[in-house]
Ligand SMILES: CC(=O)[C@@H](O)[C@H](O)COP(=O)(O)O
């Protein structure tokens with residue numbers, strides 16, 4: 279099964295935000311990423327807009343509508359009313375709900391599905407109501423995935439940060455892969471489709487895909503932007519697509 283590569287443009291926005299200037303442009307970067315073979319774009323608008331800005335979302339939506347109608351727009355974030363309004367206005371194809379506190383530097387854990395059931399059920403109903411798919415950010419553990427499915431989610435995005443952190447420790451990497459595989463099996467049994475993201479790289483994707491052959495989508499920003507500085511964007515997208523699906 280082929281896995282969609284969704285390019286996260288948050289790091290491009292962060293670079294742009296150093297100056298009061300419109301470059302590097304997230305729209306031009308998104309266009310090149312999609313033209314080079316990526317299947318979608320991801321943004322994670324944080325409340326302080328330190329990475330992607332709220333005003334970037336309509337521009338990226340317009341890019342997809344005009345030039346890449348098959349591409350998927352994935353919007354990630356904490357399900358505040360403001361965030362859900364933003365997703366609706368941007369006609370997100372997929373909304374990935376993430377339990378981030380505004381003070382977090384980046385995402386570092388998944389939902390407690392049982393404790394947050396009420397909040398998640400309401401958010402999922404809202405997302406379903408405006409016609410998008412909901413994915414829930416999840417730790418790589420089988421716990422609570424049946425609850426996630428019952429709340430109405432279509433997918434989970436497994437948090438691969440701990441796997442990414444094993445880049446110089448092959449034994450630890452195997453342990454994380456076993457956790458991810460067990461969690462993915464449980465998700466599929468519960469009727470969920472599996473996405474993954476955070477600190478995925480050209481180096482760690484092939485083994486992840488071997489562990490989870492049914493992986494539907496990976497959203498990748500940090501390592502992809504780092505490689506782009508070294509190899510250029512088109513070549514980087516090519517390398518990531520080879521790492522994912524050969
Ligand atoms: C949800 C997740 O995994 C994050 O990796 C994310 O979407 C990236 O966010 P930042 O780029 O703002 O750190």
Ligand SMILES: NCC(=O)COP(=O)(O)O
Nearest residue numbers: 286475476477497499500
């Ligand atoms: N959902 C994960 C994502 O969009 C990008 O994470 P990273 O590759 O920037 O760590």
